[in-house]
Amino acid sequence: xxxDIKELIEEGKFYFLNQKYNEALQYLNKALEKDPANIExxxxxxxxxxxxxxxxxxxxxxxxxxxxDPQHEDAIIHIHSISENQ
Amino acid sequence: MERxxxxxxxxxxxxxxxxxxxxxxxxxxxxxxxQKVEEIADFVFQAAACDATDEKNLRDLGLKNADVGVxxxxxDISSSILITLTLKEMGVKKIISKALxxxxxxVLIKVGADRVIYPERDMGERLAKRLSSPQLFxxxxxxESHGILELxxxxxxxxxxxxxxxxxxxxDVTVIAVKxxxxxxxxxxxxxxxxxxxxxxxxxxxxxxxxxMIILGKSKGLDKIKKVK
Numbered sequence: 630x631x632x633d634i635k636e637l638i639e640e641g642k643f644y645f646l647n648q649k650y651n652e653a654l655q656y657l658n659k660a661l662e663k664d665p666a667n668i669e670x671x672x673x674x675x676x677x678x679x680x681x682x683x684x685x686x687x688x689x690x691x692x693x694x695x696x697x698d699p700q701h702e703d704a705i706i707h708i709h710s711i712s713e714n715q
Numbered sequence: 716m717e718r719x720x721x722x723x724x725x726x727x728x729x730x731x732x733x734x735x736x737x738x739x740x741x742x743x744x745x746x747x748x749x750q751k752v753e754e755i756a757d758f759v760f761q762a763a764a765c766d767a768t769d770e771k772n773l774r775d776l777g778l779k780n781a782d783v784g785v786x787x788x789x790x791d792i793s794s795s796i797l798i799t800l801t802l803k804e805m806g807v808k809k810i811i812s813k814a815l816x817x818x819x820x821x822v823l824i825k826v827g828a829d830r831v832i833y834p835e836r837d838m839g840e841r842l843a844k845r846l847s848s849p850q851l852f853x854x855x856x857x858x859e860s861h862g863i864l865e866l867x868x869x870x871x872x873x874x875x876x877x878x879x880x881x882x883x884x885x886x887d888v889t890v891i892a893v894k895x896x897x898x899x900x901x902x903x904x905x906x907x908x909x910x911x912x913x914x915x916x917x918x919x920x921x922x923x924x925x926x927x928m929i930i931l932g933k934s935k936g937l938d939k940i941k942k943v944k
Contacts, residue, residue: 645906646898650924673906680896680908681925682867703905 634660638669645673650681666697672704684711716741720781720807722767722798723788724751727813727834731785733758743776768797770805779805786812786828792819796826803827862934863891868926869943878918886940888932890916895926 637660644653654677660670675690688711694704717740721732724746732744732755742759746752749764756762765772767788778784784802788794792815799812803826812828814820820831853865872880882888893916896908913920922928930940 642900642906646900648898648923669905676906676908680898682896682927683925 634663634667634670637663638667638673641670641673645677645680650677653677668694668698668701671697672701675704675707679707679711687711717782718780719743719783719785720745720776720778720802721785721787722746723786723795723813724748724755725787725789728785728787729755731787736760743778743781745776768794768801770801773798773801773805778802778807781807782809783807784810786810786823788813790815792822795819796822799823799828800826856934860934861932862937864888864930864932864937864941865894866928866930866941868922868924868928871944872922872928873924873926875922876918877916877920877922880922882930882940886932886936888930888936888940890920890928891931892916892929893920893922893926894929895923 637656641653641657641660644650644656654674657670657674657677660667661674664670671690671693675687675694678684678690679687688708691704691708691711694701695708698704719732719735719740720743721728721735722745724732724744728744728746729751732742735742736759743761743763744752744755744759745763745765745767747764747766752762752764761776763776765776767773781802784799784807786795786798786802788798795812795814799810802810809829810827811830811832812823814823814831814833815835816833820833823831855863857863877890882890891914893913895911895913897911898906898908901907930937932940
């Protein structure tokens with residue numbers, strides 16, 4: 630199962646890097662179905678939403694990250710910068 | 716070099732002082748709270764803890780030749796009036812005072828403020844505009860009939876080239892730039908992005924999800940394009 634998730638994350642990142650955001654989200658959501666508390670997946674989804682200027686959804690996922698790992702510095706930085714710009 | 720004096724180092728005054736200093740301006744920051752002065756001391760040319768309502772203190776600091784004075788002493792309107800008046804009498808060339816209400820603003824103009832700002836009101840207006848129209852980022856009115864609009868690309872534009880959208884024909888507007896977050900991978904394998912600005916995109920430029928379009932045109936056309944889904 631771990632291999633499955635890893636693959637789905639890689640696919641998600643690949644599509645994100647190629648600016649195919651909907652496809653990226655599809656793969657990452659599949660990964661999330663298998664492991665709803667996967668920080669890497671939640672964080673990457675947050676980044677995707679932030680990059681496509683959907684700050685509300687981005688916040689939702691970054692907050693999920695810090696709920697699981699309150700010390701996740703990158704997620705905290707993103708929450709702060711989104712809140713400042715809103 | 717222009718000299719700025721910022722009196723009152725609450726959040727607003729502190730931000731003004733630090734940002735001016737970042738722009739390489741000569742800034743003197745003043746507050747009666749020594750802790751606030753200490754916090755800002757490393758950022759500005761000079762920081763002083765003193766009572767700015769006492770004219771002698773301001774003269775001792777050599778503010779007579781200051782070019783711009785920013786008075787942001789918060790809710791204490793009597794201090795704000797007194798300081799504005801003193802700076803005016805001392806010959807500070809331009810005085811900008813913070814007010815919380817229009818009544819306060821009028822009084823500050825009467826005693827010598829060249830400009831009054833209402834940070835809370837302005838912030839409230841900005842937030843209301845954002846909340847009422849989340850797709851709309853900013854609108855700059857150039858003249859009564861023309862403006863520049865920052866707009867999150869509507870869904871129906873995504874995946875299309877500019878020549879296919881025929882914006883000039885349909886709305887009499889021109890896309891002058893596009894702000895786009897370009898995805899990237901960090902060294903540790905995590906994802907990130909970098910904001911980029913594409914100036915005067917050509918007819919074959921393809922709009923992607925999340926693009927912010929900066930559009931110049933007649934207000935009528937801009938109003939129409941705002942409603943596109």
